[in-house]
Amino acid sequence: MSWVEPPFSAVTDVVSRALAEDLGVFGDITAALVPSEATVAAILRSRAPGVLAGRACATEAFRRVDPTTEAEWVLGDGDVLAAGSVIGRVSGRLASVLTAERTALNLLGHLSGVATLTRRYVEAAGPRARIRDTRKTTPGLRALEKAAVRAGGGVNHRGSLSDGILVKDNHLAGLSIAEAVATAHARWPGIACQVECDTLDQLATALEAGADMVLLDNMDLATVAAAVAAVAGRIPVEVSGRVDLDSVAAYAAAGADLISVGALTHSAPVLDIGLDLEA
Amino acid sequence: MSWVEPPFSAVTDVVSRALAEDLGVFGDITAALVPSEATVAAILRSRAPGVLAGRACATEAFRRVDPTTEAEWVLGDGDVLAAGSVIGRVSGRLASVLTAERTALNLLGHLSGVATLTRRYVEAAGPRARIRDTRKTTPGLRALEKAAVRAGGGVNHRGSLSDGILVKDNHLAGLSIAEAVATAHARWPGIACQVECDTLDQLATALEAGADMVLLDNMDLATVAAAVAAVAGRIPVEVSGRVDLDSVAAYAAAGADLISVGALTHSAPVLDIGLDLEA
């Protein structure tokens, strides 16, 4: 397993659920029209440029529908796709390939879409800032989408509420930033305590409180630059909100170390990948 | 349950999985910093115009994290949202509300995004053609996304491979259209047999074979018009491929009864819905 791939348990889990969802009570009643002895070889091909992700899901979809289906891969997660790139080749019983096709393509297309959008942000941001995802993922697909972000060259923010601390405004209804940071440090040695700041005043408070990272939310470029100056390299600075493909380079230039973008996982359009039967 | 909502079993299933995914081993370690006696009231508000979907998911997310959290709704699935529309109000323990917030918003935002894009297609198409979804849904979320399409004014294609027959080119590697239609009719009385046609010749064959519906795939407008003329109202005509928000009206004008759009579910951007704490 490459580090840009998801854990196998997430793959088997999602694929088995997707197939059960699609097979319903009767199974694939159209594919069952096809003579069972008919076989096929087919090419998985990208129809648009992008970055591949989700290969393990596709393998699992074909294998689970029919263990005799063979999948051979030319490219892997994180590889760059041109329009027309051959990703891999699938061969076996025609009915089995057709039954698994949509599940395999849905996962490949969605996850490659996430990887592709991530890559666009990464390239737009340039080498000075890293692009991060958020918890704004599709329910049930977090492990897969976060792996797709890695395949696209991004890095991951928290995997869950359990493995990172991010103190936001709403948490401060009952305690101060200083209390939050101190309590977090006492309870969770080894887990960074990040504080979301909407203003330079909050930033000053967060720095004084000993935050390990700050998340500058919804600040304009000038304020981000001022914030970066105030932090002066002592801790990593992350920026979120107001960032899109047009503005990301400017935010990177303003000195952000990390830029988190919800759109990577909540608004990435599918990457068009198709299965073409060989003649 | 309104007909634009998903079955409750899909709601509880997806929400419980989403929360387990987000709570991880330690739970919400940031919310646990908040004093447990702190309470809150908050407004769910749309930050952009669109159509609401996913309300039952949000209710379930708040309730499952903490049954004492109250959710009151002003709007329901299928209702139109302006930027700033109040959707509902949530009140209860602060920590509980914050823990459930992201899961609730992820589902509301994604499903309202699907409903909103559907509505745009429906309005662009006008009253002469119905907009349909496809099986290009997010794995694990089909029931929810198909309900969101209904909330947006669209209609549903097959729920699964089990409840509709759609004969495509790839199925014809081992049998003729005539054989496919005849076998389908013999096996599945009561289920419509739809045949995908790429050419007018195929259409003629499908009509002769007794197809109950045809899906004209990737045809230009002139060919669609010719196909509609050939069908002459005997069976419903569906169009797919090459359709986007700019072209959908023209395809409708060309006489399509149904227009199916994969983008509704595979490429709808999130609708921005937020939770604002009351002062």
Next chain:
Amino acid sequence: MSWVEPPFSAVTDVVSRALAEDLGVFGDITAALVPSEATVAAILRSRAPGVLAGRACATEAFRRVDPTTEAEWVLGDGDVLAAGSVIGRVSGRLASVLTAERTALNLLGHLSGVATLTRRYVEAAGPRARIRDTRKTTPGLRALEKAAVRAGGGVNHRGSLSDGILVKDNHLAGLSIAEAVATAHARWPGIACQVECDTLDQLATALEAGADMVLLDNMDLATVAAAVAAVAGRIPVEVSGRVDLDSVAAYAAAGADLISVGALTHSAPVLDIGLDLEA
């Protein structure tokens, strides 16, 4: 919970699976045609004489579809039904009641069918022999069917391969009856070791080996009587095979303590129970 009812965990498990199976991707699209404000009261009524079983399943089906549906019961598991007996009354939203109806009735009808057939055997056998079920149960429904057998006046054989020892001919391919009994006693103090015997010779061997119970399989009446005489009351004697409603009294008269009947669970016809809307 009465002892004739199944454990609640089996009830919730089976009902949630049954509803998910029946609701599919779109839910109950016919019930969704009904105005959501329409309410109803309905009577669960037996349309044939029999014995009730499965009440907890019906309660759970109505409750899970809609917690506002009320179920009030007149009769309980194990109660005798005449044709026309009122079993209970359900009231609530019309659409909710209709959606849950089939799942509730499928479980009530099947389990009452098991209880009813059991009662017929119990009555035919008379007071001298007890009627037992077997492991020939419907996959996934064992706990419910075994409870229905109790509701019908029968007693349960093993719950699973784990909680009883029954040495059959096929087990003796690799060891003697004496070895089997000795090993079973050594390993599983507190679990009775029953030996299946097809002949009086085998019975003699089993008795000598110290079997705690014997199962006389496929013996005619005279041989059963001879076997009962040979056992002479030292251990319980169970009879299986060749037993039907016509012959069960004779087998009881021949001295069997227990008579096990696979048909109770694998071949019981449904008991016709219906839901009649009140005017």
Next chain:
Amino acid sequence: MSWVEPPFSAVTDVVSRALAEDLGVFGDITAALVPSEATVAAILRSRAPGVLAGRACATEAFRRVDPTTEAEWVLGDGDVLAAGSVIGRVSGRLASVLTAERTALNLLGHLSGVATLTRRYVEAAGPRARIRDTRKTTPGLRALEKAAVRAGGGVNHRGSLSDGILVKDNHLAGLSIAEAVATAHARWPGIACQVECDTLDQLATALEAGADMVLLDNMDLATVAAAVAAVAGRIPVEVSGRVDLDSVAAYAAAGADLISVGALTHSAPVLDIGLDLEA
């Protein structure tokens, strides 16, 4: 996969649940008495005439208990069985075969029972009418039982509440037949709207409303004949209620296109299939 077999996901699901149910906490404590090196070959044989169904379930049961067990099949789902027909042959470790035996036979026997009863109805009905199942299936086994009906020569009614519309009397508490049909057509293009009719008046209303199919429920033969005449071939006519093996030919002769029989799945007795060890 032949079209008379269930989707593989239903097979693995049911078999794994059945085995867990039967293995309990200790596993098969009787089979564990057998020397682990003992091997066996055994024949699966029908002990009564009928139609085979459930082969994939049996394969899965033996394989899951022990992947080294080999199953070779002579016959497949839908094949006719005489008393004594050899269905297949199983070989491997004796203990493994004995542990899986009951689960395999329970599924084979029950599903072949459904197929066999279906075949009897199909033959009794003759070529003019098709026999259909209903939603009166065993909870958790719908996909398997519906496949068994196909194996027996029947055809399937709805797979779930989600994939067909059947308007019954009880749905009309809040809307008219005309409203129901119109709404159904508007919402669900491509899904047939069937209306249950108890009288010729209702039938007239349903026809006028544009129903796609009618279900004549509990009508006597003369009324069915009158209804068939009234429909005059415009839409398919299905009959249910009052139909048994004695009357099914008459209902077919009265002109029903389809005859649905709940008993196929709720009251089919087991088909006796056994496992005989080879000498």
Next chain:
Amino acid sequence: MSWVEPPFSAVTDVVSRALAEDLGVFGDITAALVPSEATVAAILRSRAPGVLAGRACATEAFRRVDPTTEAEWVLGDGDVLAAGSVIGRVSGRLASVLTAERTALNLLGHLSGVATLTRRYVEAAGPRARIRDTRKTTPGLRALEKAAVRAGGGVNHRGSLSDGILVKDNHLAGLSIAEAVATAHARWPGIACQVECDTLDQLATALEAGADMVLLDNMDLATVAAAVAAVAGRIPVEVSGRVDLDSVAAYAAAGADLISVGALTHSAPVLDIGLDLEA
């Protein structure tokens, strides 16, 4: 499967849950640092004397993480371990072996700990009394821990509340011992009815009531001896409470047939088993 091993369904269930728990959202991010082509061979070795249990779990953990990992075993469940004993050898991709290592060792160590403590009790008790476990097992691991007790030379008490009757003081709030035993015998032929006794008076009542076994709870040695004398070999006598490694021999000497010890499963320290990479 040897009789000292758990049913395979419990093994796959526990291992898949343990791996999902440990892999989280990102998978093993440390192992992913390792070059994917690196391979390894490693020895599973006991670092302390004891008894092995849990081998099937370890096999499954390595296999499920990566089916290409090979596990070869030198020893099996129930075998005695010295400090330094080689248990088996694992070879395959380095990253895969490291990912599975902790799950495999956690299960091996815990279950071998149970087997080892059981063996110590068995040896301390001597041949006159059998050591039994209780229902005081770790939630979710009952089947595995009960198998480990067998591997350690002990025997199992009830697998669950479903497969044995043990009447305790608390059950007598609403019925007498005589009523309890009589009802148990009537309802559950073939299941032994054991009665817990705290005093000799209760014992006398239990004997008179026809209890099949008694459990002498929290009695001192002299009272146990008196109780054994009172029972006079008619039924098995089990002792619980006040028993530890120091006193178990005396209780055995006092005549107990069975001695049940909760500590076997609720307080067994881990057995230290490690994975040493080969040079």
Next chain:
Amino acid sequence: MSWVEPPFSAVTDVVSRALAEDLGVFGDITAALVPSEATVAAILRSRAPGVLAGRACATEAFRRVDPTTEAEWVLGDGDVLAAGSVIGRVSGRLASVLTAERTALNLLGHLSGVATLTRRYVEAAGPRARIRDTRKTTPGLRALEKAAVRAGGGVNHRGSLSDGILVKDNHLAGLSIAEAVATAHARWPGIACQVECDTLDQLATALEAGADMVLLDNMDLATVAAAVAAVAGRIPVEVSGRVDLDSVAAYAAAGADLISVGALTHSAPVLDIGLDLEA
């Protein structure tokens, strides 16, 4: 939810599995002997000094068996228990309370055992070092055991392989420490990279490589002191191996910031907690 409690999803998951495991096919056949109208009130009481953990599990066990059972709590997770401390009071149907009792007590006893052992280490270590757990947890119970460690005053190490990086010797078969740390930092900003060191040389390498934390494994006290001096407060120092209740104070005195102890979760004996019926 207090921060010393586990996420609710882990609680419901473990409890439902534990109850299903204990209820088996027939349910609690002993409790079913009790008249169903009998009620009871009972006190949960500690029989030994310790620290409470697992309260939410006990609540859930009683509630799930019977929602009418009331549990009132005097103490909460993290509270100190004397022998005889009243923890809470349970009241409701006698049969329901008895059925849930063992599951509730198994979880309370095990988790309080973990909390109690943790507290002993915390007190022995004194205020200068924090006690941490490891991944050596019971499969399936990680979230609960890690919460129990917090209840006992300890802090948590990684929740899973996904949320922390710990480079051990075995990972270095294919890359250097410097490469490991650099890659980890590049891939996982915000996640600390900890390096296990067996020698002072390795420590020097780890420091130079930029490790964020070190884990000194199996070092004697003098070496630990030398290591602490070498680190000179730049990063946190954790110690593991060779630590027990006798030596932990010395390791703390040697300057460890954190001391991780596998025994907290793999070898904690149960804390004896009982349920006493009120007279």
